[in-house]
Structure formats: C-alpha cells, structure tokens
Amino acid sequence: MLVSVAIVVFLAGGVFFTFVSAVGVLRLPDVYTRAHTASQTDTLGAGLTLVAVALALGLETTTIKTFLLLIFIFITNPTAAHAIARAAYEEGIEPWEETDD
Amino acid sequence: MIPTTGLLLGAAAVFVVLAIAVLYRAVRGPTTQDRVLAINVLGTNTVVILALLAAALDVPSFLDIALVYALLNFLVAVAISKFTVDRGGVM
Amino acid sequence: MIELLATRWAYAVFVFVMATGLYVMIGSPNLVKKVIGLNLFQSAVFLFFVASAYVAGGSPAIVPSEGGGGPYVSPLPHVIVLTAIVVGVSLTAVALALIVRIHREYGTLDESVLREVTDE
Amino acid sequence: MIEYVAYALAVFVVLTAVATALLRDVLAAIVLFGAYSLGMALLYTLLLAPDVGLTEAVIGAGVTTLLLLLTIARTVRPSGDRTAERVDPRALFACGALAVVFGLTLPGLPAVGDPNAPIVSYEAVTGYYLSNSYADTGVENTVTAVLAAYRGFDTFGEATVVFGAGVATLVVLRREVLT
Numbered sequence: 296m297l298v299s300v301a302i303v304v305f306l307a308g309g310v311f312f313t314f315v316s317a318v319g320v321l322r323l324p325d326v327y328t329r330a331h332t333a334s335q336t337d338t339l340g341a342g343l344t345l346v347a348v349a350l351a352l353g354l355e356t357t358t359i360k361t362f363l364l365l366i367f368i369f370i371t372n373p374t375a376a377h378a379i380a381r382a383a384y385e386e387g388i389e390p391w392e393e394t395d396d
Numbered sequence: 397m398i399p400t401t402g403l404l405l406g407a408a409a410v411f412v413v414l415a416i417a418v419l420y421r422a423v424r425g426p427t428t429q430d431r432v433l434a435i436n437v438l439g440t441n442t443v444v445i446l447a448l449l450a451a452a453l454d455v456p457s458f459l460d461i462a463l464v465y466a467l468l469n470f471l472v473a474v475a476i477s478k479f480t481v482d483r484g485g486v487m
Numbered sequence: 488m489i490e491l492l493a494t495r496w497a498y499a500v501f502v503f504v505m506a507t508g509l510y511v512m513i514g515s516p517n518l519v520k521k522v523i524g525l526n527l528f529q530s531a532v533f534l535f536f537v538a539s540a541y542v543a544g545g546s547p548a549i550v551p552s553e554g555g556g557g558p559y560v561s562p563l564p565h566v567i568v569l570t571a572i573v574v575g576v577s578l579t580a581v582a583l584a585l586i587v588r589i590h591r592e593y594g595t596l597d598e599s600v601l602r603e604v605t606d607e
Numbered sequence: 608m609i610e611y612v613a614y615a616l617a618v619f620v621v622l623t624a625v626a627t628a629l630l631r632d633v634l635a636a637i638v639l640f641g642a643y644s645l646g647m648a649l650l651y652t653l654l655l656a657p658d659v660g661l662t663e664a665v666i667g668a669g670v671t672t673l674l675l676l677l678t679i680a681r682t683v684r685p686s687g688d689r690t691a692e693r694v695d696p697r698a699l700f701a702c703g704a705l706a707v708v709f710g711l712t713l714p715g716l717p718a719v720g721d722p723n724a725p726i727v728s729y730e731a732v733t734g735y736y737l738s739n740s741y742a743d744t745g746v747e748n749t750v751t752a753v754l755a756a757y758r759g760f761d762t763f764g765e766a767t768v769v770f771g772a773g774v775a776t777l778v779v780l781r782r783e784v785l786t
Contacts, residue, residue, distance in 0.1 A: 302400055306407050313441065317414045320421050320437055326429045329421075333437050341444050344407065348447045351400055357456035361447060364462055368440065371470035375436050382477035383429040405608040412615035415646075416622060422639055423626045431638045442645050446652065449612070455547060461652055461661050465645075468669050472641055479676045480634070493610075494718035497654070500617045502713070506706035507624045514698035519633050519678060523640050526671060527624055530647050530663065541654040542727050543720030548749040552741050560655045561726050561733040562749040568659050569754060570765050576666045576674075577772030583678045584776040590682040 302347045309344030312336045325391035326383045334376035341368050404452035408445050415441045432476045439469030497538030504531035516598045518586050522579060529575045536564040613653055620646040631692045637675045644668035658750045 319332030342365055349361040415438050422434035443465045450458035492499055504527055511524025540561040548562035590596055593604050623643035630636045644667035652660035717724035727733055740752035754762055 299400060303403065306403060309444070310407055310410050313411065313414055313444070316437060317417050320418055320434060326427055326433065329430065329433055333433055337437055337440050341440050344411075344444045345447055347407075348404070348451045351404060351451040352456070355456070357459060360456075360459040360463060364443065364447060364459065364466055367463070367466050368443065371466065372436070372440060375470050375473035376433070378474045378477045379429050379433050379436065382432075382480060383427065386427070386429065386480070388427055388429070402608050405612060409608075409611045409615050412612060412619060416615070416619050419619070419622055419626070419642065422642060423630070423635075425635065428634055428638070431635055435638055435642050438642050439645060442649055445612075445649060449653065453609070455655075455657070457547065457549070457657050458652060461648075461657055461664065464661060465648075465664055468664060472668065472672055475673060476638065476676060479680050491713060495713050495716055496614060496617050497650075497719045498713055498716055499710070500620060500650075502706050502709040503621055504624045505709070506702040507628050509705060510695075510698055510702040511628045513701060514695035515628075515692060517633055519675065519682070520636060523627060523636055523675070526640065526667070527627065527643070530644070530667060533659070533663070534647065534650065537651050537654050537656045537659055538719050539716075539724070539726050540656065541720050542722050545655060545722075547655045547657055548737065549747055550737055550741060550749055552747055557737075558722060558727075559737050559749070562736060562753055563733060564726070565656050565659050565750045566753045566758065568656070569662055569750070570761065572659070572662050572666055573765055574768050576670055577769050579671055580674055581772050581775050581779070583674050584779040587678055587681050588779050596682055 298350055302350050305343045305347035305350065309340045309342075309347060312340030312343060314340075316340055326388060327380055327390050330376045330380040330383075334373045338369060338372045341372070401452050404448050408448040408452065411441050411445050411448070415445075428480050429477070432473055432480075435476075436469060436473045439465065439472070443469065497534060497541075501531050501535040501538070504528075504534070518589065518596045518598065519583075522582050522586070525582070526575070526579060529571070533568045533571065536568045540564040609653070613650070616646060616650050616653060620650060629691050634679055637672060637679065640675070641668050641672045644671070658748075 313336070316332055316336035319336060320329050323329045323332060345361055345365045345368070349358050349365075352358045352361065418434050418437050418441070422431050422438070425431055443462045446458050446462035446465060450456055450462065508524045508526075508528030508531060511527060512521050515521055515524065540563070542558050542560050545558040545560050546556065548559045548565070550556065550559065586596065589601070593601060595601055595604070620643060623639055623646055627636050627639045627643055630639060644663060648660045648663040648667065651663055722728065736749055736753055736757070740749045740757075741747060744752040744756040746752040746756070
C-alpha cells in the first residue's frame with residue numbers, strides 16, 4: 296500500500312515537472328531560457344517518473360537498468376542542453392532582453 | 397488497492413500528449429537550436445514513455461530499448477549542434 | 488467511420504504516412520527532401536507489417552525454453568522488417584552519396600535547375 | 608487503456624510526417640524526421656516488436672539522421688524567407704488518389720490485434736516457428752532464430768547488399784567524404 300502511494304506521488308511529480316518543462320519550451324522567449332527549463336525541469340520530471348517505474352517494477356535485476364537510465368539522463372541531459380546553448384551562442388544568436396518585446 | 401497499471405499507462409498517454417505539444421516548438425523554430433532542443437525534450441519523453449510501458453505491460457526488455465534511446469538522444473543532439481556550427485567546439 | 492479508424496488505426500496511419508512520403512518524393516524540388524520522403528514511405532510500410540503481426544494482450548515472440556506462455560505475436564513479419572530496415576539504410580547511403588556527387592558536378596540540388604543544366 | 612497511448616502516438620507520428628513534408632528548410636525537415644523516427648520506433652515497440660523498435664531507433668533516428676546531416680554539411684541548403692514549402696497540386700492529387708485507393712481496402716483488413724487474423728492464427732507457419740524454434744536452434748527469441756538460423760542465407764544476402772552499398776558509396780564519392 297505504501298509503495299502504491301509512493302508510486303502515485305512520484306508519478307504526479309514527474310508529470311507535473313514534465314508539464315512545466317513543456318510549457319517552458321513553448322512559452323519562454325529565446326533559446327537560452329528554453330534550454331534552461333528543458334535541462335532542469337525535464338531532468339527532474341524524467342527522474343521522478345523513473346523512480347516511480349523502479350518502484351512499480353519492484354526488487355528485480357531489471358530494476359538496475361532503471362537506475363542506470365536515471366543516472367544516464369541526469370548526466371547527459373544537461374550536457375546536451377549545454378551543447379545546444381553553446382552552438383546557439385557560436386551561431387551569434389543574441390540573448391533576449393526585456394526591451395525587445 | 398490503487399490500480400498501478402492503469403496509472404502508469406495514463407501517465408504514458410499524458411507524456412505522449414506533452415510530446416505532441418512540444419512538437420509545436422520543433423516545427424515553429426525559429427532557430428535550428430530551438431528545434432534541436434525540442435527534439436531533445438521529445439527524446440527524454442520517449443525514454444520515460446518506454447520505461448512506463450515496460451512497467452505497465454511487464455515487459456522488462458523494453459528497458460534495454462530505453463537505454464539505447466537515451467544514448468542515441470544525447471548523440472543526435474550533440475551531433476546536430478556540432479554540424480550546424482562552422483567553427484566546431486560545442487562541448 | 489470512427490469505428491473503422493478505431494479498430495484499424497495502424498493501417499490508417501500507414502496509408503496516410505505512405506501518401507505523405509510519396510508526396511514528398513514527387514512534389515518537393517530538393518533532392519535531399521526526396522530521400523527523406525523515401526524513408527517516410529519505407530517506415531510506413533514497416534508499420535503495416537508490424538501491425539499485421541500484433542496480437543492484443545500478447546507478448547513479444549520470446550518463447551521460454553520449456554515452451555508454453557502466449558499468445559505470442561507473429562515473428563515472421565518482424566524478420567522481414569528487420570531485413571528491410573538494413574537494406575533501406577544502404578539505399579539511403581547510396582542515394583545520399585549520389586546527391587553529394589551531383590552537387591559537386593552541377594552545384595545545385597534543385598530538380599528544375601538540374602533539368603535546365605543537363606539539357607544544355 | 609493501452610489503445611489511448613497508441614492513438615496519441617499515431618497522432619504524433621502523423622503530425623511529424625506532415626511537418627517533415629511541409630518544412631522548406633532541409634535541416635529542420637531532418638530534425639523533424641528524427642522525431643518521426645523516434646515516434647515510429649515507439650509505435651513498433653508498443654505493437655510488441657522490440658527488435659524492430661531497437662533497429663529503427665538506431666538506424667532510423669541515428670544512422671539515417673547522421674547520414675542526412677553529413678550530406679547537408681557538404682552541400683547547400685535552400686534558405687528562403689518562407690517556412691513552408693509551396694504545395695504542388697498535381698502531386699497532391701496523385702497522392703490523394705493513392706491514399707483513397709488504399710483507404711478503401713481498410714474494411715477488408717482484420718482489426719489491429721485481432722487474434723483470429725490469418726497471419727497469427729495460421730498454425731502451419733507462425734505456430735510452427737513459435738513451437739519448434741527452441742528445439743531446432745536453441746534460441747529463445749524466435750525473431751533471432753528465424754533471422755539467423757532458418758533464413759540464414761537470406762541474412763547473408765542482406766550483408767552482401769550492405770557491403771555492395773558501402774563499395775558503391777566509396778566509388779561514387781572517390782573516398783573524399785571520409786576525410
């Protein structure tokens with residue numbers, strides 16, 4: 296029972312943070328702010344959901360793969376966001392400022 | 397008892413809907429980097445959907461595919477970033 | 488109509504994406520876009536094969552050594568699709584190599600411009 | 608419940624396909640084609656074909672995208688002011704006619720997941736492979752058993768095709784692309 300409640304809580308948290316990330320990617324003004332929301336909230340959303348999946352699978356050898364996935368996403372997602380933001384900077388895209396709408 | 401399987405599948409459906417929403421940014425742009433970023437978010441969503449399906453349908457081999465996806469997602473994002481910049485050096 | 492789409496959704500997606508791929512191959516003037524259209528067409532056909540092998544409530548075709556279990560999805564369309572995917576990427580590689588070569592010779596990838604250049 | 612995931616994925620795949628077709632910037636089309644491949648591989652996995660899903664992810668979203676990017680890096684990409692491609696009415700008519708003809712066959716096909724569909728219920732073929740593959744080849748995964756043992760020569764021919772494609776690519780490019 297406790298495990299079920301924990302699964303529900305983690306799933307709700309994961310869906311919420313992914314929703315925030317989707318809204319951020321859709322609504323924020325330029326690529327740098329979008330990279331910020333994508334790397335932070337998306338990593339958190341994916342992480343919480345994967346914890347829920349690991350709890351749902353229970354104590355098995357395959358659950359190790361879920362934790363590998365978790366660690367992998369925690370490392371690669373911010374790195375990819377950094378690479379994208381760096382590429383945008385090298386392309387010469389100016390950061391958004393409050394004055395230009 | 398809380399129906400865990402239904403919840404996991406429902407969460408997977410929500411994630412697909414969010415992926416469709418993020419697709420707007422991938423189509424709209426305006427820059428290539430925006431599109432790559434949207435595809436990166438989509439890829440992370442894909443990994444999570446696969447993990448949810450693995451738990452809901454009780455097919456643990458889907459987790460292997462999720463691992464390959466996670467690798468590939470990172471690779472494609474870095475590769476496109478590198479190819480679009482002339483001077484290289486995105487890392 | 489709705490009922491037909493609900494039960495045969497994978498085949499409907501197949502028809503739509505296949506038509507889209509064919510449209511890109513015919514309608515787009517850019518040669519690289521044509522190759523992308525070819526890939527769209529291909530994966531739509533793969534979806535048809537995979538959907539025809541699917542059994543609702545089944546499991547993947549991994550039969551434990553002591554037998555039993557099931558129902559299983561049919562493994563044979565999967566085998567054909569695996570072969571076709573690998574052949575398809577070879578095709579894409581050769582097509583893209585030809586495109587790079589065409590660009591080096593004529594300096595353009597636009598279909599109509601290419602036709603004018605080669606007619607001279 | 609699972610059919611809602613499937614419907615949402617189907618919508619995703621259709622939207623990405625249309626966006627790929629209509630975007631004028633080739634780089635954007637390639638990026639969206641990568642998203643389309645991801646969705647398609649997810650759909651294959653949902654239809655219980657994990658081997659096909661894995662191959663499509665690696666080859667469709669990985670190798671094909673990288674090949675297209677390499678081509679773009681070596682050639683031009685049209686940079687117009689318009690985002691969307693101009694629609695060609697004649698091509699649209701031809702493809703619409705094809706879609707209508709194929710769409711008319713939909714009622715004749717068995718429903719997706721129907722256990723009585725001939726392709727899954729025909730015991731002499733599918734049933735034979737499912738019940739005998741472990742005894743014949745010692746492999747639990749029937750897809751692998753058929754691919755590598757029952758139809759080994761076919762897979763050998765496939766390897767020959769890949770080798771031929773590699774040779775043809777090198778001949779066409781005269782080894783310059785690898786530098």
